[in-house]
Amino acid sequence: MRLPDLPTPWPARAAQEEAIALREAVERALDAVLADQRPDGHWLYELEADATIPAEYVLMVHYLGEQADRALEARIARYLRRIQGADGGWPLLNGGPYDPSASVKAYFALKMTGDSPAAPHMARARMAIRAHGGAERCNVFTRILLALFGQVPWEAAPAMPVELVLLPRWSPFHLSKVSYWTRTVLVPLLVLAALRPRARNPRGVRIDELFLDSPQGLRMAPRAPHQGRLWFTLFRAVDAQLRRLEPVLARALRQRAIEAASAFVAERLNGQHGLGGIFPAMVNAALMFDALGQREQLATARGAIDRLLVERGAEAYCQPCLSPVWDTALMCHALLEEGSPRACAAAGRALVWLRPLQVLDPPGDWRVRRPRLRPGGWAFQYANPHYPDVDDTAVVAMAMDRAAALGHFDDAAAIARADEWVAGMQCRCGGWGAFEADNTQYYLNSIPFADHGALLDPPTADVSARCLSMLAQLHGAPRRRSHAARALAWLLAQQERDGSWYGRWGMNYVYGTWSALCALNAAGLRHDSMPVARALRWLAEVRNEDGGWGEDGSSYALDHVGYCGAPSTPSQTAWAVLGLMAGGAAGQEAATRGVRWLLEHQRADGLWDEPYHTATGFERVFYLRYHGYARYFPLWALARYRNLRQQGSRRVAFGM
DSSP states (O other), X not given: OOOOSSOOOOOHHHHHHHHHHHHHHHHHHHHHHHXXXXXXXXXXXXXXXXXXXXXXXXXXXXXXXXXXXXXXXXXXXXXXXXXXXXXXXXXXXTTOOEEHHHHHHHHHHHHHHTOOTTSHHHHHHHHHHHHTTOGGGOOHHHHHHHHHTTSSOGGGSOOOOGGGGGOOTTSXXXXXXXXXXXXXXXXXXXXXXXXXXXXXXXTOOOOGGGOSSOGGGOOOOOOOTTSOHHHHHHHHHHHHHHHHHGGGSOHHHHHHHHHHHHHHXXXXXXXXXXXXXXXXXXXXXXXXXXXXXXXXXXHHHHHHHHTTEEEETTEEEEOSOOOHHHHHXXXXXXXXXXXOHHHHHHHHHHHHHHGGGSBOSSOOGGGGTOTTOOOOXXXXXXXXXXXXXXXXXXXXXXXXXXXXHTTSOOOHHHHHHHHHHHHHTOOTTSOOOSSOSSBOOGGGGGSGGGTTSOOOBOOOHHHXXXXXXXXXXXXXXXXXXXXXXXXXXXXXXXXXXXXXXXXXXXXXXXXXXXXXHHHHHHTTOOTTSHHHHHHHHHHHHTOOTTSOXXXXXXXXXXXXXXXXXXXXXXXXXXXXXXXHHHTTOTTSHHHHHHHHHHHHHXXXXXXXXXXXOOEEEETTTEEEEETTHHHHHHHHHHHHHHHHHHHTOOOOOSOO
């Protein structure tokens, strides 16, 4: 692909009109996002998933036998009814296909709130669930929930002896060999599986009507498509032996294991911010403390969950977690790109807010593999000291470095500690996982518990690209045998045959390709180099006819290889335009049409509508809709495009 040295010139009148439109659009967007800044300097936007989280919130209240807030339940029920799919079930993402577990949980929650099974929406849901094989098709997590309610026997879920927490590190399964989210969700669940408490369920609600056969006859689920046949067969045999062994395990050993698991959770309870800062772990912790009769810790765990509620008008829902550090750090990049005094001042206040959230104490689980590495990262949430991540850390450090060059931030020590920690978290292969180093025991994804296929935190292209971007921005072009050089080699090896990169945490190849192009540019690759040219060509080819970009969760399907188009969205269009600019293609038709799409779809208030999920929690299982993505990413893209056009340049000078 040949690229001009400078952006393609436009006729004078068109260029003047473009400049005016850009200036006005950027001003409107800036006004809107500055109005969202909180008094202490940070941003926090809603983070929406699917029906499972609000449904589980309702079910948790009734499990614990609490006096339900009828008004809140009614608002959650309205939300669940609104997002019901046209087929009667509930999808994992807006407009997506039916999902059995989301549908069963949503139906159960609505029935719990008082919706009659005879109501039209409930009848449609029941028909959809039964038409898709009934509640028998639910995943392991849903089966465990139903077992806690006495709806199915515990034999429907895998054997999970709590004694697993006592296994040594050299054993095939150890807590350090799974991801942080698996660890925090699993440990309290092991206690619940050992104690097998029964939900209080004061209204006595059951959902037998969703099963094709008697729910009490339900047994283990079959092998999931991602699970290797040999590994799964081996682990099923182990599961059968564990079921025989569990009744004869010494009572003292079981008690010791329960105490160890309880201590693990208590150490990481994280006060008002909750275990791991994520809803599933927080709920399991609350249920565990309830089963153990530990009232004070139950109150702490339970209070953290209510902080995730969003009440908006006649509806309410529960978020999977809070994203203040991620929202604030990305907003800082958009504001620094916009570059006006008020934007930079706002970014400076935000970075001052971020500074004390850097984790400098040594409690993190990541230290199991990196015991001599000094901490220095940021977590995604307000507080999650055991689980900082390199993605947030790299984004914060790059924003601080850029602001420091402009005189809006002055703390070289914070940037240096982040640099040291990110470099030290590099995996042996040269890439990075988000929270763990070398978390690559792939055989564990075939254990019966792992039917979701998201047990691990292996290196990914998008996170690794961000870390490379940070290293290159801080230190320049990679030196031979440096962390950055190893990262560059690994990232180049991950490029797909069509020129794109896979996106683990954003949807999907558009996100991954934007991330990689930023890193390659920061690392000094020529814009006419083959990897960059192939990526630019791919971005141009997958653009929608309307000039924007869109991609949905279909591209994560195991039987689907590569990009799968969807209606254009503001965040994905912004990623594509930012990626094109990082590759030196600001003057190409694809970039200009993408900018035009953003201009044409901006609302009068300066913002953009984005009803679709464009981020990924776990592929094929859990997707996210960041309400901030349609705010800071379009602003960022428009401001950068304006700047490059004004400068007559095609070289982006920053890591992202």
